[in-house]
Amino acid sequence: MKSVNVLLIFKKEIMYKPIIYRIAKDFDVIFNVLEAKIFPKQEGRIILELRGTDEQIDKTVNYFTSEGVELQILADMIKRDETKCVHCGACTAVCRVDALKINRETMEVEFFPDKCVACGLCKMACPMDAMSGTAIDREI
Amino acid sequence: MSNIEIKKSYEEINKKIKEGKAVVVTAEEMPEIVKSEGVKKAFEKVDVVTTGTFGIMCSSGAFLNFGHTKPRMRASKVWLNDVEAYGGIAAVDCYIGATQVRDDDPLNMVHPGAFKYGGGHVIEDLIAGRQVKLKAKSYGTDCYPLKEFEKTITINDLRNAILYNPRNAYQNYNVAVNLSKRIIYTYMGILKPEMGNITYSSAGQLSPLLNDPFYWTIGTGTKIFLGGAVGAVTWHGTQHSPDAMRDENGMVREGAGTIAVCGDMKQMSSDFIRGASITGYGCSLMVGIGIPIPILNEDLAFFTGLSDSDIKAQIIDYGIDYPDGNPRSLGEVTYAELKSGYVNFRGKTIPSSPLSSYPKARQIALILKEWVKNGFTIGVPQIQMPTVPFSKK
Numbered sequence A: 001m002k003s004v005n006v007l008l009i010f011k012k013e014i015m016y017k018p019i020i021y022r023i024a025k026d027f028d029v030i031f032n033v034l035e036a037k038i039f040p041k042q043e044g045r046i047i048l049e050l051r052g053t054d055e056q057i058d059k060t061v062n063y064f065t066s067e068g069v070e071l072q073i074l075a076d077m078i079k080r081d082e083t084k085c086v087h088c089g090a091c092t093a094v095c096r097v098d099a100l101k102i103n104r105e106t107m108e109v110e111f112f113p114d115k116c117v118a119c120g121l122c123k124m125a126c127p128m129d130a131m132s133g134t135a136i137d138r139e140i
Numbered sequence B: 001m002s003n004i005e006i007k008k009s010y011e012e013i014n015k016k017i018k019e020g021k022a023v024v025v026t027a028e029e030m031p032e033i034v035k036s037e038g039v040k041k042a043f044e045k046v047d048v049v050t051t052g053t054f055g056i057m058c059s060s061g062a063f064l065n066f067g068h069t070k071p072r073m074r075a076s077k078v079w080l081n082d083v084e085a086y087g088g089i090a091a092v093d094c095y096i097g098a099t100q101v102r103d104d105d106p107l108n109m110v111h112p113g114a115f116k117y118g119g120g121h122v123i124e125d126l127i128a129g130r131q132v133k134l135k136a137k138s139y140g141t142d143c144y145p146l147k148e149f150e151k152t153i154t155i156n157d158l159r160n161a162i163l164y165n166p167r168n169a170y171q172n173y174n175v176a177v178n179l180s181k182r183i184i185y186t187y188m189g190i191l192k193p194e195m196g197n198i199t200y201s202s203a204g205q206l207s208p209l210l211n212d213p214f215y216w217t218i219g220t221g222t223k224i225f226l227g228g229a230v231g232a233v234t235w236h237g238t239q240h241s242p243d244a245m246r247d248e249n250g251m252v253r254e255g256a257g258t259i260a261v262c263g264d265m266k267q268m269s270s271d272f273i274r275g276a277s278i279t280g281y282g283c284s285l286m287v288g289i290g291i292p293i294p295i296l297n298e299d300l301a302f303f304t305g306l307s308d309s310d311i312k313a314q315i316i317d318y319g320i321d322y323p324d325g326n327p328r329s330l331g332e333v334t335y336a337e338l339k340s341g342y343v344n345f346r347g348k349t350i351p352s353s354p355l356s357s358y359p360k361a362r363q364i365a366l367i368l369k370e371w372v373k374n375g376f377t378i379g380v381p382q383i384q385m386p387t388v389p390f391s392k393k
Helices: A019-027 A054-066 A121-125 B010-018 B030-045 B119-127 B298-304 B335-340 B358-373
Strands: A002-011 A030-039 A043-052 A070-073 A078-080 A100-102 A109-111 A131-133 B024-026 B048-050 B053-056 B061-065 B077-080 B083-090 B093-097 B132-137 B148-153 B160-168 B175-177 B184-186 B189-191 B198-200 B223-226 B229-236 B259-264 B273-278 B282-290 B292-294 B312-317 B331-334 B342-345 B348-354
Touching (some): A002 A054, A019 A043, A019 A054, A054 A070, A121 B189, B030 B298, B048 B358, B061 B119, B083 B119, B119 B132, B119 B273, B119 B282, B175 B189, B198 B335, B223 B259, B282 B358, B292 B298, B312 B335, B331 B342, B335 B342
Parallel strands (some): B175 B312, B198 B348
Antiparallel strands (some): A002 A043, A002 A070, A030 A043, A100 A109, B053 B282, B061 B093, B061 B160, B083 B093, B132 B148, B160 B259, B175 B198, B184 B189, B223 B229, B223 B282, B229 B259, B273 B282, B312 B331, B342 B348
8 A cells, every 4th residue: 555645737628527536436546635726617736645556556647647637746846955954844834744744853854755745835944945846836 | 250169170171171081961961861860960970061053043144354456455345146245344354244135136025035045155155165256346545446356266265254143042032923814934934824833943952051041151262163163152142131031940931141153164064054045034044053061060960951841932923922022922831842843832732843953953062072072172261241140949
């Protein structure tokens, strides 16, 4: 069982098709809606956490692509420059999903890209310019 | 020297250090020793406790002397990487302040501004050995005719580069929340509305001045770790206020003492001095400081033996009170609570996060411990900082 956070972009041609319903029915993956934004008749954006076996997740991802859904694996979007990070902890104030979390033993900030939803708030909070990458709503 | 009772003298401790026999522990290790063996035994056993802190410290900057040009110039305006340094000191001296931003910085015109590069970053770049563009202007005099000068330099081209920070290592500090209904971008970090989060900025039990709350051993002449090199305390810092609120032990419960520090940037490392950009606020400098505390008597063993659960700070509203200049405290919290990640306050469980690096503070205290073990002696303060009387409870 693994967990992957993905950003799905539904263009207007497909945004009213029941695609998410099919992933549960056909591939039996567990999904959890982390964020969603619908711009009526223009575009829909959903961040989903997908949980399942490697095979289930691969099939789901292929299915999304075949239906014309743009898909991005969020773990690849935000990076931390380890040479710049001083483990001050400022980013942990704004991270909503505990992708940046303080280890209470060492007090170091640990980064778990798998949990990241690429909101970009860490980049704003970091005084050291250690976080970089693309946020889902805007270039950061 | 202060008039406290000295049971183990500076001479005795320094002799042990020179002989490599001094017992040195960090301020994180000392509470364990005091807890298991008691204050008296801890005093007898330990000679020096090392402390550390690493965080954003405004009121920092550097005096730079860039040497005489040919023909000579009496620089009146100076810039480094387009960040203005104050040139009204002497012909080729200037002071680059940590919070000065680049001339063309958009500031908060689109709020919150990013404040990408400022004086703190210039200081980091110089220490890291990176190239920096120096620009100077003058009106020209008979003895200093040159009116404009521009050159790419590194720290090696500077005759002197002396970090001089008028206020560092705050003894304790506000803990921040936001009672307003909108998100705010402050020097205490991003604060969510209606107490959505709580931030703090102190190394707590490791913090230098919290280990010597009455400044008995810290004063002008104290030798310190500053930015990876040997530095010194030169005076009490600006805003130093010993008469701050104290608890029954004498420990300060709010921002109190500060120190002015000084050191040679050419010896420093950018591992311990970093430029900082604070979204919506401005630029600053992260500074690493460590101070060795000689355990001259049992009271010092007691204070260095206090831990995060014994040190309290005040919760201040940065949404309305602080900007208005209202000094009201909403309540008190210990560093142990703050460090746990959550604070229970007014019936709410509020996530807490630090702004100063505890891992770096620990690293500094450990490095300083090695220094002292290897012969770094304790500087005897020549001028004491203003303090208040101590009465034992």
